[in-house]
Amino acid sequence: MTKESSDLYPVARLAAAQEATASAGLGALLLTPGPDLRYVTGYEALPLERLTCLALPAEGPAFLVVPRLELPAAEHSPAARLGIEFVPWDETDDPYALVAARLGGAGKVGRVGLADRMWAMQSLRFRDALPGAEQVLAGTVLRELRMxxxxxxxxxxxxxxxxxxxxxxxxxxxxxxxxxxxxxxxxxxxxxxxxxxxxxxxxxxxxxxxxxxxxxxxxxxxxxxxxxxxxxxxxxxxxxxxxxxxxxxxxxxxxxxxxxxxxxxxxxxxxxxxxxxxxxxxxxxxxxxxxxxxxxxxxxxxxxxxxxxxxxxxxxxxxxxxxxxxxxxxxxxxxxxxxxxxxxxxxxxxxxxxxxxxxxxxxxxxxxxxxxxx
Structure with a gap:
């Protein structure tokens, strides 16, 4: 990782995003491949039908759920500098249920911010995995930082x-x-x-x-x-x-x-x-x-x-x-x-x-x- 990349995607940005999440009254941000994920982590993840998702709770450690076959790419990305846990999942796993369980279950997240460019298929799967959680755009939380x-x-x-x-x-x-x-x-x-x-x-x-x-x-x-x-x-x-x-x-x-x-x-x-x-x-x-x-x-x-x-x-x-x-x-x-x-x-x-x-x-x-x- 070059100094230029470290300056462009600083480690402190993760904490700033977490603070903004808490200030907005959200339980967590869920960031799938796209500009929101890259902004926070520097990871340019492939947009696949297999879920890659950074879960950033308002309190507690963030973690990155990633298909096992994409784990090497994640480990060689700027996200590896952030100290977050990488959670690989296998082809027979349900990654949406995995995210929900690690966030504490369906009743623990009142409002969740979804990446602005998240696929509808993924947002609906998260709705099922986190029933009762209000879904809002992560952009409302990240906009001030990104602007x-x-x-x-x-x-x-x-x-x-x-x-x-x-x-x-x-x-x-x-x-x-x-x-x-x-x-x-x-x-x-x-x-x-x-x-x-x-x-x-x-x-x-x-x-x-x-x-x-x-x-x-x-x-x-x-x-x-x-x-x-x-x-x-x-x-x-x-x-x-x-x-x-x-x-x-x-x-x-x-x-x-x-x-x-x-x-x-x-x-x-x-x-x-x-x-x-x-x-x-x-x-x-x-x-x-x-x-x-x-x-x-x-x-x-x-x-x-x-x-x-x-x-x-x-x-x-x-x-x-x-x-x-x-x-x-x-x-x-x-x-x-x-x-x-x-x-x-x-x-x-x-x-x-x-x-x-x-x-x-x-x-x-x-x-x-x-x-x-x-």
Whole structure:
């Protein structure tokens, strides 16, 4: 285990999660493979039909129930540093009953927090094993911990930002008239892995009218001369932390209407980034972008929130959206990505990841935000 990994997944996090569990009035957290388990233990467990589950009682020692065939992987993961007991189970065992018994039986756990990404099959099995226990989301307990990124987490996000910036630097070489979105997307996916990511989470290449669909991804549409192309890409790094960045390119000179609203979009994204500082509400950052776009007559074409949190998941809290009055705090990491989309014509989005600091906001993406004409 490297020092970097120890800093990223510190031993003290288990105690912090246990304290949060007790403060929330829960008897235990049950964390199956996914971002909640990895956040608390550093263990990137395989999501299998065989149960792997960290049981974290509000009082008493935590334990990790794991299929015996997965025990070696668990023992070589960062979870081995935590001093928790590994409880292997065999193919003929009932691991849900095993968890319930070790927690003290059905009557001992009044409320239990289930990992937000736990499969329904597993949550129903736990309902049967712990009858009468109220099931709530573990995210309600872990959200404050996960939202406030540590210095090590911010460093991991900086690394992810630099890696995806390196991919965007190559995109102009992939784009030309006559190629399909899918062909360009294949090149980008290869570049994401070559830049140090372990997985490609998404590749959006929206050319022409497809750029007006924010989550278009890829098609066999042939890119035409003079068309804008929205490229939104991201992946996961070996650290577990994610990248996400959007830039817009044009294959030759774009339509005049597009050039006009792209300039509006640049000002809107800059206004939202400038609004980031401790104590301001998430919705006020959204409003800073939205007001610029609405003032120029494009308000109806900005059809999504301004941003989302990012960390071990590409989309997590806090969300930068109207109605979210939560105040930003140092360590909050999120996207700022206003967009303008003209149905049937074209669209544009500019996206950077920011971290709220004591002084304001630090951008983690540094590629030019001007329209790139190739």
């Amino acid at each position: 406030r990124k540590s210095e090590a987490e911010v460093a991991a996000l900086r690394e992810a930002g630099a890696a995806i910036d390196a991919v965007h630097a190559q995109v102009p070489g992939f784009l030309r008239a006559g190629r399909t979105e899918r062909e360009v997307g294949r090149d980008i996916a290869e570049a994401i892995l070559a830049a140090g990511h372990t997985t490609v989470d998404f590749v959006i290449v929206g050319s022409g009218h497809n750029g007006a669909s924010p989550h278009h991804e890829l098609s066999d549409r042939i890119i035409q001369p003079g068309e804008p192309v929205v490229v939104d890409i991201g992946g996961q790094m070996p650290s577990g932390y994610c990248s996400d960045s959007t830039r817009v390119y044009s294959v030759g000179e774009p339509p005049k209407e597009f050039t006009r609203y792209y300039e509006v979009l640049q000002r809107a994204q800059e206004a939202a980034c400038a609004a980031v500082r401790p104590g301001v509400s998430c919705e006020s950052v959204d409003a800073a972008a939205r007001e610029v776009i609405a003032a120029e007559g494009y308000g109806d074409y900005f059809i999504h929130r301004t941003g989302h949190g990012i960390g071990l998941e590409t989309h997590e809290e806090p969300y930068i959206v109207a109605g979210n009055t939560e105040a930003l705090a140092p360590g909050h990491a999120f996207s700022v990505e206003p967009g303008i989309y003209l149905p049937g014509e074209h669209g544009a989005r500019i996206e950077d990841i920011l971290v709220c600091t004591e002084e304001g906001g630090e951008r983690l993406n540094h590629r030019p935000r001007e329209l790139v004409i190739v």
